[in-house]
Amino acid sequence: MTSSFKRRVLVPHYARGTPVETAHNPLACVRYGGDEAGVEVAQGCVFMTLPGPSPVLYETWHPMQIGEQQAEGTASIIPRMAGKESGIGWNCEGDVLFAAFWVQDQPELCDAVQTHYERLITLSRQKGFPHIYRMWNYLGAINQDNEYGEERYRDFCRGRAQAFDALGVELTALPAATGIGLPAGGVAVYLIAHRVMQGVNVENPSQLPAYHYPPRYGRRSPSFARATVMEGESQTVLYLSGTASIRGHESVGHTLDEQLAITIETIHSLRAAAEKRFPCLQAGRFESMKLYVRHPKDVSAVQAAIERAFPCPAGQAPLLVADICRAELLVEVEGILLARH
Numbered sequence: 148m149t150s151s152f153k154r155r156v157l158v159p160h161y162a163r164g165t166p167v168e169t170a171h172n173p174l175a176c177v178r179y180g181g182d183e184a185g186v187e188v189a190q191g192c193v194f195m196t197l198p199g200p201s202p203v204l205y206e207t208w209h210p211m212q213i214g215e216q217q218a219e220g221t222a223s224i225i226p227r228m229a230g231k232e233s234g235i236g237w238n239c240e241g242d243v244l245f246a247a248f249w250v251q252d253q254p255e256l257c258d259a260v261q262t263h264y265e266r267l268i269t270l271s272r273q274k275g276f277p278h279i280y281r282m283w284n285y286l287g288a289i290n291q292d293n294e295y296g297e298e299r300y301r302d303f304c305r306g307r308a309q310a311f312d313a314l315g316v317e318l319t320a321l322p323a324a325t326g327i328g329l330p331a332g333g334v335a336v337y338l339i340a341h342r343v344m345q346g347v348n349v350e351n352p353s354q355l356p357a358y359h360y361p362p363r364y365g366r367r368s369p370s371f372a373r374a375t376v377m378e379g380e381s382q383t384v385l386y387l388s389g390t391a392s393i394r395g396h397e398s399v400g401h402t403l404d405e406q407l408a409i410t411i412e413t414i415h416s417l418r419a420a421a422e423k424r425f426p427c428l429q430a431g432r433f434e435s436m437k438l439y440v441r442h443p444k445d446v447s448a449v450q451a452a453i454e455r456a457f458p459c460p461a462g463q464a465p466l467l468v469a470d471i472c473r474a475e476l477l478v479e480v481e482g483i484l485l486a487r488h
């Protein structure tokens with residue numbers, strides 16, 4: 148018997164300094180700020196806390212309908228199920244999954260990152276959600292060297308790349324991602340995945356694919372796509388990876404203003420490439436963005452420039468002061484672009 152079910156994807160909603168609104172019943176709540184980092188599952192919700200100062204930013208994850216699909220009537224009747232298994236907190240409902248881990252700090256990140264990454268991806272597959280379309284990676288002291296003299300971001304990239312290799316994920320099938328610093332501690336990773344719909348990857352014509360960066364940026368290149376697109380009948384959603392002032396593979400711009408201008412131009416260039424493939428995205432707008440700024444003194448300039456270039460609904464472009472994965476980069480921007488058909 149076939150029946151139609153709602154095709155949905157996960158989208159975030161941001162709130163500052165207020166308790167989580169459980170009324171909206173999110174699948175997950177990520178708290179940016181707190182003394183004790185970790186992942187726990189309670190009341191049918193994954194709670195993830197990243198170390199950092201108050202006031203806390205809350206990022207809740209909600210299913211959003213993007214279409215209907217005729218299919219075996221299974222996903223519509225899959226109720227919410229949540230749990231924590233071998234360190235992975237997860238929560239799924241219908242065709243969407245959120246899953247996350249936190250690893251304590253290690254003198255060398257590679258092995259712990261590989262192990263946890265493999266568990267995270269394997270769990271997603273085993274729960275029936277093999278299509279990972281977006282990931283976030285946050286790590287303490289991202290630009291510092293580990294005790295073997297390798298920068299911690301590069302150490303992390305090795306573990307991540309080895310996990311994708313071990314699980315047979317092709318470079319062109321990697322999800323969109325963000326890689327950013329934390330003020331303290333270990334590694335936080337979370338993902339969103341789909342039961343049936345594979346995201347379509349889009350690369351940026353102004354940038355070399357990150358997975359082809361030359362070895363001068365690390366023994367293993369960063370494993371991510373510039374963006375993924377989830378297309379539904381009524382809406383199409385583009386998940387933009389963390390984007391910084393990089394042309395080809397090189398960091399460009401010395402001042403904040405230069406880096407901001409190039410970052411904005413780089414996002415426009417990604418959008419143009421995505422619109423060629425998905426013309427409906429021309430009518431899209433950013434429903435949310437996340438801004439990362441290295442120096443507190445640059446906060447207001449970044450907010451003003453990004454707000455002008457990419458207007459978002461009120462409160463949905465939060466800014467975090469954080470280190471960025473290359474020491475010379477001052478700003479990075481991610482976002483979710485939505486087009487209603």
Ligand code: 3EB
Nearest residue numbers: 324325326369371389391472
């Ligand atoms: C860049 O384009 C800037 O390692 O997951 C952006 C997005 C960046 C994701 C990651 C890193 C990552 O290379 C840095």
